[in-house]
Amino acid sequence: METHSLKPLLACAASLLAVIPIVAFRHRPNLREASTFVAALVKFGIVLSMLPVVLGGETIRCTVWEVLPNVSLAFRVDSFGLLFALVASSLWIVTTLYAVGYMRGLKEHAQTRFFAFFAAALSATLGVAFSANLLTMYVFYEILSLSTFPLVTHHQDHSARTGGRTYLTYLLGTSVGFALPAMIYCYAKTGGDMAFSGAGALAGRVEPAAAGVLLLLFVFGFAKGGLMPFHSWLPGAMVAPTPVSALLHAVAVVKVGVFCIFRVITGVFGVGFLQQVGFIHVVSLVAAFTVVVSSLIALSQDSLKRRLAFSTIGQLAYITLGVSLLAPKGVTGSQMHIAMHAFGKITLFFCAGAIFEATGKKYISELTGIGKRMPLTMTAFAIGAMSVVGLPLTGGLLSKFYLVMGTVESRQFGMTAVYLLSSLLNAAYFFPIVFNAFFRKPENPDFIGVKEAHPCCVAALCFTAAASVFLFFCPDPFFSLAGMTTETCFETLVGD
């Protein structure tokens, strides 16, 4: 069942159009930020308005432009796309609030550029979420890489430029070097019809060996997903201002990477086809390796943001691993994890930024006793950490539960062990921070007189922390959306 509507296009364009007022009001910060807010709310509103339709079992289509013969730029909103769009657009509102507090609190330069490119990046994110075929997805994927580059190099100093260089080298290098030829190969083999479908557009059209190579090209080509060995752009990108790290490098950009991998596995190859090909185990192994190794690296990081970055790499690999199991529960768990990890990790980044804004500290070893001075922030941090580790009363538990169930379902008990081991490691690199902040004596003398950060920041991080808890009790609509997607992915199998 399909309905046609301009809504996906509008949702995508809302933030892009916001660039105009943002630039126009560059000398009037209040109006500039107001227009960002309006755009964020409008965007979220449009995305939300599509929810009932999609929950009703329909997909929304919108063909924008037939750019090549038989190949068009087109949007198609299904349950998975909408899930991701909901996460990204709702968190944009919160991040905007946070960004206002952070950027003003630190008197950052070039704020107009910051907000403008931020809005553009969000457009690209929704473009990926709603894309109906491989070409559209690739187009927005590249736009996202480029629009976030100015955000990464925001500080314009040596380390920012180095970080930006690493960022682009990895992201453009892999997407142009691997994903682009793989995509064109698909088009050449299928004659142009590469719309995503549950059955998989490639199924039966390429030989298994070629399919295996293509799969690897895609999985590594979408390096935003952070699979090792193409992960080092993410720690490098931590030179960006914290709102960027929070929304883009914990939610939008990195999730776009795993989103693309998920789409390719379920929509381009199709679960059934991949089960025949059997090459997917390579992806599982790489993901499992990434999960464990990145957690170990995170343990050794003293810079808070870098520790969070390596934690993100591990959590992204959870998602890739989950879908690569090709088991219904694993696939559901992957989607859930996109949402749950987003809320948890963004809280952690918000806290890291708030601490820096208030104290100027960014190393974990300097944070003893900070909990007394910034109790709200550190409580939120503890909740975020619980969610990422997957402890009860936070949303992270649900997704991790499904992921583990997926390993059992597909009888890959080695992967079960990987998930459990990594959860322990997560706990090992997060809870010492919380413990030190609240209970360790003596307090760092620099903290005398330190208060909570800018109220906007505190409000934002409290909200996302609360949301993490709320999602434990009420995981809808994410849960139902994920379930619908899984059904579509596996319905062809049941038919066989």
Place this chain on the structure above:
Amino acid sequence: MADHAPAILLIAPLFAAIAVTLAGLRRPARGAEGPDREAGDDSVEFPPFQEDKVCFMLTLGALTVSLVAALTMLGQVIDRGVVRYFVGNWTSPLGVGIELRVDHLNALALVMIATVALLAAFYSHRRVEDETPGKSPQFYAMFLLCAMGLMGMTVTGDAFNLYVLLEVAALSGYALVAMGDKRAAVAAYNYIIIGTIGASFYLLGVGYLYIKTGSLNMAGIQEVIAGGGLAGSRTIQVAFILIVLGVWIKMAFFPFCAWLPNAYSHAPSSSACLLAPLVTKVSIYVMIRMMLTVFGPAFVFEAVDWHGAVVWLASIGIVVASLIALAQTELKKMLGFLIVAEVGYMVGGAWLANHNGMVGAIYHILSDAFMTLCMFLAAGILIHRTKREDIAGLTDLYRKMPLSMAAFTLAALSMIGVPPTCGFFSKYFLIRGGIEAGQWQYVAALLFASLVNAIMFFRIFEKAYFGELSSEAPELEAEGEDDGYDHRVDMPPAFREAPLSMVAPLLIASVGLLFIGLNTREIVTVIEQTLNLFALAGGGA
């Protein structure tokens, strides 16, 4: 009138060139000869001559007429198919008379040439008197002749006529290059030698063709070769080798490319904006025209069967030229080597011997002409403003010249191949052709070149956008270098944008990149109208 569009297309600039020369004769001499021209910067402003203005207006007018004629013909071709025009109404059966023949392929190319020439002319308005002091009329006369020659090469249906127009374009091109800076004369001299060798090879090839087929008309030659079973003839093969070799030299295909970067970087920027986008592209058009309509794909890809080797050569050329470009420190030199790499794209694509490769090559002629135009316009403007030729001189330009840099960015993204600019789509077709032909080395070379381009241009962006804020900027203390948490204040941007007559063509050209990219389907449909006549592998979809 519309019936005579093919003739009007050429006559307008030709007559305008004569008129411009005549107008120039009335202009009083102003002894600004060679050695003085070092002083030709902004500080020494001569009052403009009335005659110069007349020359400029004549140039614009003539090129506008040509553009209108080209557009008319594009419309005619799409509506009614091939337009044939017999000069002097002499319809000789075996083509002694000169035929102008417009099909879907060259109608597009003509629109492209006329547009690019018009934009370049607009740009030249403010620069000519600076760069070639006292010689504006001569410059415009050469400019018009060169544009006329290029359009003539494209529109003609006669192999010998093509040689003559090739030389018209080349001779005026030599003069345009030689008007440049001190080293331009040397670059022009090398260009003359190489260009003459190329043209002579071409002429020799035409001679062999004539000996065997008795015709100079392209369609006539094709009829004789295909109908007479001459595909195996050694004479025809020699003719083909000579013609292809000649055209390769003309288009600076690797390894015949040494002259190009020097010629274009030392030419006056107004000349480079005409020559760089068009001369190589029209040569590639000629090569494709020869391959398709004169010799025919059956001959080129089956009887001769070197396409594997040519694609290898193109791939090597792409890689080598990209790497050399990366090593350049001067902007214009870098662009020159990039053109050489782009030529490799197109030659390789055309020789892939399949439908998508050929579509990609032809589409890339179009998109690359606009990309190169954009690049050279931007380079001209930037160098004019910064007074520095090296890339290091571009620091912090986004604040000073936001419009120019925005257009430059767009062109660079297109060069890298970022969607939805046209550069992405030409690469899409070329890579797809490469995959279908199984020429993986070519695919790899294209991807490699994209990445090298990315490195090259992001190096510039980094300088121009994210460079250290210049020393006059009030800078607060920078704390916390490592993770980049430092504080700086906003400072008012100092606008120093170039004059509108220079920036406007640049902006139009850069919007054109998006326009071409978004209209890929229409353009490809037009290209396919012609290609479907030739049974290329993987076509007819």
Place this chain on the structure above:
Amino acid sequence: MDFLHDILIARLNYWIYVILMMIGLHAMIAKNNLIKKLIGMSIFQTAIILFFVSVGVKDGGTIPIVSHHGHDDAHAETAHADDAGEAAGHVDGHGEIDPDAHDNPLPHVLMLTAIVVGVATLGVGLAVSQKIYREYGTLEENELLEKIRSTDG
């Protein structure tokens, strides 16, 4: 001797043009003096012109000029009907034209244009050489390169 005849004598014009062309090409590439290079260029182009002209010549052919004996209209008609594109030939008693009795004029006509092109190229080449001499004070390529290197650093 047959071999010699086939390769050398029957194709003498080709040999001559190839040799001339090689001489020209050698001068263009290997000579040090810019003017000598241009002379080479002229030789190169002239070789091609010779080639074309020799191609038009026929055994026993004469100058391709139609002699008019009165009936102009009839001759004009036949001239157009001549499908080789060669101008009207010798008119015999019945008003027929024999193309074999005349040289092919078309290559010769083409070469008129090519000569013009050649002269123009030479002119531009000389003008540019003059400019080079004015800028650098030399026409020897090696000295020129040295001067360029020393000014550019």
